[in-house]
Amino acid sequence: MTDDDHTPREVATAADALADADASAAGCGIVTDGGTDTAAGADDVELDPWGSATVDDYRKLFEEFGIEEFDDVLPDVPHPHYLMRRGVIFGHREYDAVAEAMANDEPFAALSGFMPTGDPHIGHKLVFDELIWHQRQGGDAFGLIADLEAHAARGLSWDEIDEHARSYVLSLIALGFDPEAGTVYRQSDNREVQDLAFELGSKANFSELQALYGFDGETNVSHMQSTITQMADILYPQLVDGPKPTVVPVGPDQDPHLRLSRDLSERMRYFKVTEAFASFELGDDERQLVRAAFDALAAAPDEDDADDAEADDADDAEATADNADDGDEPVRCEAAAEWLETYEPPPELTDARRSAIEKLRAAGKEPLRPRVRFLDRNATDDAFEDLIGRVEGEKRVFEGHVDAFDLTREAAETLAREVELDHDGFGFRQPSSIYHRFMSGLTGGKMSSSIPASHISLLDDPEEGAAKVNAATTGGRSTAEEQRELGGKPDECPVYELYAYLLADDDDDLARRVYEECAGGDRLCGGCKEQAAELMREFLADHQEKREEAAELLEDLDIDFESDRRGTGGEH
Numbered sequence: 001m002t003d004d005d006h007t008p009r010e011v012a013t014a015a016d017a018l019a020d021a022d023a024s025a026a027g028c029g030i031v032t033d034g035g036t037d038t039a040a041g042a043d044d045v046e047l048d049p050w051g052s053a054t055v056d057d058y059r060k061l062f063e064e065f066g067i068e069e070f071d072d073v074l075p076d077v078p079h080p081h082y083l084m085r086r087g088v089i090f091g092h093r094e095y096d097a098v099a100e101a102m103a104n105d106e107p108f109a110a111l112s113g114f115m116p117t118g119d120p121h122i123g124h125k126l127v128f129d130e131l132i133w134h135q136r137q138g139g140d141a142f143g144l145i146a147d148l149e150a151h152a153a154r155g156l157s158w159d160e161i162d163e164h165a166r167s168y169v170l171s172l173i174a175l176g177f178d179p180e181a182g183t184v185y186r187q188s189d190n191r192e193v194q195d196l197a198f199e200l201g202s203k204a205n206f207s208e209l210q211a212l213y214g215f216d217g218e219t220n221v222s223h224m225q226s227t228i229t230q231m232a233d234i235l236y237p238q239l240v241d242g243p244k245p246t247v248v249p250v251g252p253d254q255d256p257h258l259r260l261s262r263d264l265s266e267r268m269r270y271f272k273v274t275e276a277f278a279s280f281e282l283g284d285d286e287r288q289l290v291r292a293a294f295d296a297l298a299a300a301p302d303e304d305d306a307d308d309a310e311a312d313d314a315d316d317a318e319a320t321a322d323n324a325d326d327g328d329e330p331v332r333c334e335a336a337a338e339w340l341e342t343y344e345p346p347p348e349l350t351d352a353r354r355s356a357i358e359k360l361r362a363a364g365k366e367p368l369r370p371r372v373r374f375l376d377r378n379a380t381d382d383a384f385e386d387l388i389g390r391v392e393g394e395k396r397v398f399e400g401h402v403d404a405f406d407l408t409r410e411a412a413e414t415l416a417r418e419v420e421l422d423h424d425g426f427g428f429r430q431p432s433s434i435y436h437r438f439m440s441g442l443t444g445g446k447m448s449s450s451i452p453a454s455h456i457s458l459l460d461d462p463e464e465g466a467a468k469v470n471a472a473t474t475g476g477r478s479t480a481e482e483q484r485e486l487g488g489k490p491d492e493c494p495v496y497e498l499y500a501y502l503l504a505d506d507d508d509d510l511a512r513r514v515y516e517e518c519a520g521g522d523r524l525c526g527g528c529k530e531q532a533a534e535l536m537r538e539f540l541a542d543h544q545e546k547r548e549e550a551a552e553l554l555e556d557l558d559i560d561f562e563s564d565r566r567g568t569g570g571e572h
Helices: 021-026 058-065 097-105 122-136 147-153 157-175 191-201 206-213 221-239 252-267 284-299 303-309 313-322 333-342 347-363 381-390 408-422 462-470 482-487 495-501 508-519 524-555
Strands: 089-093 109-114 138-144 183-186 246-250 270-276 371-376 395-397 401-404 432-436
Touching: 089 252, 089 347, 097 432, 109 122, 109 221, 109 408, 122 138, 122 157, 122 246, 122 432, 122 495, 138 157, 138 221, 147 157, 147 221, 157 183, 157 524, 191 221, 206 221, 206 252, 221 246, 252 432, 270 284, 270 408, 284 333, 284 347, 313 524, 333 347, 371 408, 381 408, 462 524, 495 508, 495 524
Parallel strands: 109 138, 109 246, 138 183, 246 432
Antiparallel strands: 089 432, 270 371, 371 401, 395 401
């Protein structure tokens, strides 16, 4: 990859808790979370889609929720967006599937939703930009107006929702979304989404909603229903032209939605495809350990185990079939258990080792033999019979599953999805996600729509927007002399974040230069804010002019911005 395709990590987070120590020491990066201090209580990270949009320690998201570092997949992304290059997009779930589809010119989709509760602001622009970028990379782009959620969870009237929904769509188009190539819809008007939500609801229960979202006896039912509707939104792109990798760009507070949608997409499948080794089932961690034991013993078979093979008449038929091609004696479960007794796994696999050993010992002399297993989850009788007929090569059929010995895992996944789709199933792929950092408020602390001075609305008068920038808190020193001597603190500066997130746009050189000049003491806060204020003035003026042009396109969209619904709304 050339420098034109990907700017090196010297442009990425410098004093960020997720950046490498060397990158921080280099002093030339972009920090996007308002500094590195970890707030009290950050050891217990809670993600609330309707609560305060802050995360004190992004590292905990990797450790507690399984979000992966975006740096790991970044080299595989063709022409990455500047938010990716600068570390603003910091995490992902299975984005490698989307990156692979993008690189190979294969179908993929991107979807994100907007709850119309107020004017769109520069924080929303992050999501707009991510959606638009994916559309320009060839993806099917979906923008949804979460009006049912706004009504149920925020208690907004339908008149208020109509007004805000129109404004969100105007800004989305003004920033570059192509409404003719993409899809924009309201939850309340999309019958396919509502029908899918009904089906998904049959696979969810109150206990898990309570665990994920903190719902209790005071939570209104419509709020819970709107949550399942969001699951349908996330999977909706796969109803259009079939299953495909789909990415949902969000802030980390929305991760509970992504986790639930991934779970529900799997529960809806006709078949679950797993790797198996014997007649019994293994968990993911157990499977990893049994694979290690099998590989080790198959490479260096135990002579005693070969002698034992002759003594077990009950297993002779399967043992003969297992080794008909190469004449080798089988690896027995009890031998694998003995091997695991002496194996020291990583700490996180200690419990799995114990349970794997118990299962292997219970199986005794049963031979281990890798195979792919199709587990019947929701398949119709016809679909299950069709699957059996389509499995090529050696196979064994049981009441609730089919074991195939000549298929790769990838081929089995493809076959399972084909059979499901042929029998009126959905065949969903688990949705992917990418996560961006929250912007700091211009007045310090978090950005809040209830504190006008802390954020800039995309509808602010350009002069007002520039004035907010000039009045913003900075990461500067107490005096100009001290700043020239010690340098400023751009990694604690909301104004610098404006450059990194918005004002520098695709110009990594500008973002780097502002950072280095500030940190080196060559840039003072007054001049820096004047430059940022002018860039903000230009951006808002240009954006609002494009919003006026976009208004002409709204008539051609199949969206009703004058809802005839009635109701007083719920409350959160």
